[in-house]
Amino acid sequence: MSPRESANNVDPMFLSRWSPRAFLEKPIPEADLMSLFEAARWAPSCFNDQPWLFLYSKSEKDKALFLSLLMDSNQVWAKAAPVLAFALTRKHFSHNQAPNRLAAFDTGAAWMSLALAAHKIGLATHAMGGFHQDAAYEKLQVPRDKFEIQCAIAIGYRADADTLPTALRDRETPSQRKATQTIAAAGSFPKDLLY
């Protein structure tokens, strides 16, 4: 696949960050892992409600549990990552318990901060929508009326693509994007926007 090319001048971190599947089985120092949550912590949010919660695997037992909640297609590669995490969203505002319309959106902002902070210190992250929903709520004991599990996240150091099963090796490359003009438009909703 061709390398990523920026259509506009932009800080290189946005282009050089990507979501690999090949991870080294190398532990992450605790301080480095905490620095990722520290970055997430400072994301902006509606009413500064900070509706995000990250559960992460610390023990081998946590890791085995978290891994078992992923779809098989993700377990195949995510098992090598030293840390697995789940990004959760608190659905109601802390100050009045009203539904927070922007809770998922704000949690996405915290996740992006985490991903960029990881990239900055040589760690890679890969978010996964593919996990067993019912099992995840049950086994992680997440109160479904109050929290939503958004995604799982693999965190670790990149490994060579040839550590992956054959079928995944060819996909181990940064993905491309749509043209900038299809994601940013001047004025009202663009009538000619096609997907």
Add this chain to the structure above:
Amino acid sequence: MSPRESANNVDPMFLSRWSPRAFLEKPIPEADLMSLFEAARWAPSCFNDQPWLFLYSKSEKDKALFLSLLMDSNQVWAKAAPVLAFALTRKHFSHNQAPNRLAAFDTGAAWMSLALAAHKIGLATHAMGGFHQDAAYEKLQVPRDKFEIQCAIAIGYRADADTLPTALRDRETPSQRKATQTIAAAGSFPKDLLY
């Protein structure tokens, strides 16, 4: 208010970015504005669907329309910002039109990239959940069955706090955050987590 202090070592950009209300009435060069959407463009997303769309004000007419859609409490300060934008989410996947459970979350990731890219080049951003929902869908001609408007965003250069109405001056300071241990926990859902 006390300055922001990091509990863990983290790239300074996460702490130094904040959401001011005082903006200079100074235009943003087109290339700089485009570089923000370029950063958003490279955010990760479920199935690489890139479910975000940013509408931004280019003409004075756009600006007046966008401003009119904000709650009065936001219009008071956001009127000075040279660019207003709305962050939209496409609710269905492009490849099969199925509902995209992670669309808002992924759009939040794109927004965070935009906010950090702005900060990197000396621009400030401030997202607002407070806008007139029905009017925004109607006036921006957003197809409500297909897209969701997440928030409005003011973009521009910071001004002195004394350019703000008196009531807002004291609030013109970076907001604080909850302790890191309340947003990141090892293992399953923490039973003692209180809000």
